[in-house]
Amino acid sequence: MSAEDRVQLAHGGGGRMMAEFIERHIRARFGEGPLRDLPDASRLAWTGPEVVFTTDSYVVQPRRFPGGDIGSLAVHGTVNDLAVSGARARWLSLSLILEEGLPLAEVDEVLSSVAVAARACGVGIATGDTKVVGRGQCDGLFINTAGIGEPIAGYALSCETIRPGDRVLVSGTIGDHGLAVLAARERISVAGGGPVSDSAPVIGLVETVADLAGAVRWMRDPTRGGLAAVLNECVTGRPWGIEIVEQRIPLAPATGALAELLGVDVLHVACEGRVVAVCAAEVAEEIVRRWRARADGRQAADIGVVVERPAGAVVLATRVGGRRLVDLPRGELLPRIC
């Protein structure tokens, strides 16, 4: 491969090569909208009264994994942070940090994946940036996306509104993303196929129950730290707790098998296309029914309940009839899964 087929420092230098890079690789894909004239900042029409704002950087390794890549993940992750906040993503920013020497074909693959995912999510790329660092100064390619979205009418989500008796729902199997990335990185081959990432937008799941929004207390996408982290975040410092039932938690066979093989608690493993919701008991069945009617929610389940005691804790009723505390992960089991 010749030098021209690789990322060079000058691609980030503000000169002719950067202008050509932006033209060929960025504007060719994202130049239909506000990026047409490559402004320093994009002016976007907005109908108030709120903007919902989020950001995430993506450093997943490997950049391609069963079910997705860093490009689609950088779109889904940010669109999903808005969705579980009760907002529909309108515009994303896209910022790249590239390592000198990275094949441009790989950059193109990632950018095409961003473009496809953004189109599927109905979100535009409004503004961007490209930096290049020398060899050995970053690991290939990092992406940051920030997103702005508009509130979906009816959602007023807050942990504060949760009451004992509320139900805890999850929209599908857990832990698939984290274990798919881990298996790809460690080249673990599993007979019958390994875990496949659930990386996907969850906005459809959120919108399909928007008419019940008043009875939805709180939503999260269980990414880093998995189901355990989001449920602990929810109960910490509250005068109530959460009890979940192990056998009700949806688990893909390949994911469950690999977690057991590796001795990893699947409750600690990231999803990238699931919603965890706490809702009033009277709408729980209807939400699960609607989610199950969708391809992206076929395995949705009511997995537990908000309880008065123990307050501030998450308890798991295990398959064998025991009960144990579900804590936050203590060390770092799975670095760079997002």
Place this chain on the structure above:
Amino acid sequence: MSAEDRVQLAHGGGGRMMAEFIERHIRARFGEGPLRDLPDASRLAWTGPEVVFTTDSYVVQPRRFPGGDIGSLAVHGTVNDLAVSGARARWLSLSLILEEGLPLAEVDEVLSSVAVAARACGVGIATGDTKVVGRGQCDGLFINTAGIGEPIAGYALSCETIRPGDRVLVSGTIGDHGLAVLAARERISVAGGGPVSDSAPVIGLVETVADLAGAVRWMRDPTRGGLAAVLNECVTGRPWGIEIVEQRIPLAPATGALAELLGVDVLHVACEGRVVAVCAAEVAEEIVRRWRARADGRQAADIGVVVERPAGAVVLATRVGGRRLVDLPRGELLPRIC
């Protein structure tokens, strides 16, 4: 230094150590506003009808340089992209990529610098993210900030509105930032003191002439690629060109001396606290007068004019009476200056 005083992979893992990191290092500084409850996304009051949106990643090396550091730069750069688009920054996102092993004291220094700069710019940190990568997988610390701002009444900036006879203004000396970073990185010591970065917010310069906004055609902050890059961006494909006069271009002695020593064309070197503006001739003197009345515009100058010929080009009338084309930089002279 013990392991507890350094960034660990678990600080980005979604577990207990990440929660503690966020609490001690992030919420302690930025927890007064929308970050109080660490939402996935922040809901921000907005009065339409537009949102102005921008992003930049910062990889400057070294992270501290005369006149600033990566933290203040990450605020100024993004606030300035909004300012030269005729918008006042309201909220920033703040995303960190940290290398395992980086002293936490260095992270704290950078975050404190972000906090001080944000306060000085009147902008809040609304949302954030922290990722940790292993040793050798990034160069210490990278920052991304995205910013949302609201339009300043009166500005309708576009290259399309520029006409021959319009004047070209710059708010201060050029090239200080790029050469300050280069001198710090290469440990070049200069008798009498080296260049000092101009890193600073330019929003005051933009606001102080807002009543003349209708006569301001176009603004840019001349960062990567310097004055040459922004002026070339302006003229490319247009039926007019720009002529600038070398002896009118403000230049700090230390910056000019180092540029000459290194054989660097200072027109290609980044500023991080300057505005380049093209305006109607009748307001040029007044804008320069008002800028010069401010500490951040004391050396503002009218440096040239929009000309009919040569179209699509930037020409420099040199100190010795010659004329030369000002082109985009071709290679990469100064990597990682922002």
